[in-house]
Amino acid sequence: MNILNNDINGKIKSDDQTIPQGKRVFWQQGGGDGERDYIDICIKFEVILNGPGYAGPLNDETIQILHDDGISKIAIADRKRFAFIMKSGDIVALKIGLQKIYAVGIVVGDYQWSDLFGDVDGWSIQHVRRVKWLWVAPKDSEGQYLPKDFKANVLKQGTTLLLDNPKVLQWIDSLHLDFTKKYEVKDLPAVDSKKVQIEEIAEFLYAKGTSSNSIERLVSAIDDLQMIAKWYKSVDYVSEFETESYLIIPLLRALGWTPQKMAVEWKNVDIAIFNRLPREDQNLIAVVEAKRKGKSCLMAYSQAYNYAKDKENCNRLIVSDGLRYGIFVKHQKKYKLHAYMNITDFRERYEIYDCAGIKEAIWAMTPDWHYDA
The missing domain is CATH 3.10.590.10 (ph1033 like domains)
Incomplete structure (x- = not known):
């Protein structure tokens, strides 16, 4: 060359x-x-x-x-x-x-x-x-x-x-910076390229107390969503509405959330999730901010946070473009990126974000999730 x-x-x-x-x-x-x-x-x-x-x-x-x-x-x-x-x-x-x-x-x-x-x-x-x-x-x-x-x-x-x-x-x-010295940089973290298999996700959720029937439905849904998500990668434009309808909501349904507890376009929230009825602020448990495919999902955190900041019981913010999900959880009144996942590339962990990967991400989106310090 x-x-x-x-x-x-x-x-x-x-x-x-x-x-x-x-x-x-x-x-x-x-x-x-x-x-x-x-x-x-x-x-x-x-x-x-x-x-x-x-x-x-x-x-x-x-x-x-x-x-x-x-x-x-x-x-x-x-x-x-x-x-x-x-x-x-x-x-x-x-x-x-x-x-x-x-x-x-x-x-x-x-x-x-x-x-x-x-x-x-x-x-x-x-x-x-x-x-x-x-x-x-x-x-x-x-x-x-x-x-x-x-x-x-x-x-x-x-x-x-x-x-x-x-x-x-x-x-x-x-700035009077010294460009004459010989500088060293710290080593990069080891790359954990371990791919997570769907069976590992199932075993992880079972250990958390999820029923075998629920896990079976989830595994089937993930297979379908992976095919849809991979196909969407080849499509130039996918609307935010499609992202919600064909990727995010089906995953949430497979995780155990019922339509009654998921409100779409609720008070300017893309998807509002409630731990009980009626659909009121005090029952809001999670906010989902959706972006169309290819857009930054993590940069949507501030928008999700603005929706949830005055909702005392809202303990999760979920941002997604349908392919990737960032789950921020609240601990001691502050939200932190807890897990990140790509539905077409299952990873154990993401060192660049210092957060967990797909197993914890899936678990953190279930109705049964609770924060483990």
Whole structure:
């Protein structure tokens, strides 16, 4: 693969990017978009990420797979810059959009591929570069980042691009960061690639006291939902109503919730779940916020929280696009991501979210669930 071409001026050309040889290079790297944000993951694990990475480490073979799958030449060029042009010692500004920077750091080591990041809120972004963050945006009292906001479009549209805007470079210089030291990063967690079998889910639920008849119905329903979900992966547009009707509600029914205790479009809640009748605020036990297929489900947490925050007995928030589910549970008046699951890819655990996988997710959506400290 001819990744680099030297021109007569002693510069390196990589597609539309021209990089001076022998000089430290500054990059801008996306950490999400208006819909999805994985800034916290990048900072916590000292990484920058790119994708799609489902085909495996970037090489001739996997590039051809991406091309055959319809990934554009521009997008493939972006991945080549990330894997083959960026180098250890380069400087990275982690950004979202065209105006905001959340962190600045130095690249440490070579390109890697890690399945640890195989499902980041639905994105397959296993292409990895390690970065020692030297400046990170502060947070406000609510734990939200306060990024450097240039109030103007000073950054470029794209994931991995050269950073050459004078205003941004001057601001980075004003931080007086030490780019001359040799930095190390902490090891990434081991990837638990263990796939969970449906029989394991059944055994887990049986141990929790679920009846064998209920488990049998659930296993049958999951088989059907997996087929529907896999088919939906090939469909460009699936409405939120379809997500609710054909994926989320059938799963909730299979888990034991009756129609009487599930209200659809109840007081601006997509699906309200009650532990008893009548359908009143004091009986609300869980809120389900649905997104259409392909949209971020975890970013829907704030919307679900706003519905539930003043409902004392609401102990679960469930966010889903029909394929993926995030279950937040309330403990000591605070909600925390308890489990995450992908109905087409059963996993034991998700290290990037420090939460359980499909077994605990399924259990946490049942009527019999209770919080175990």
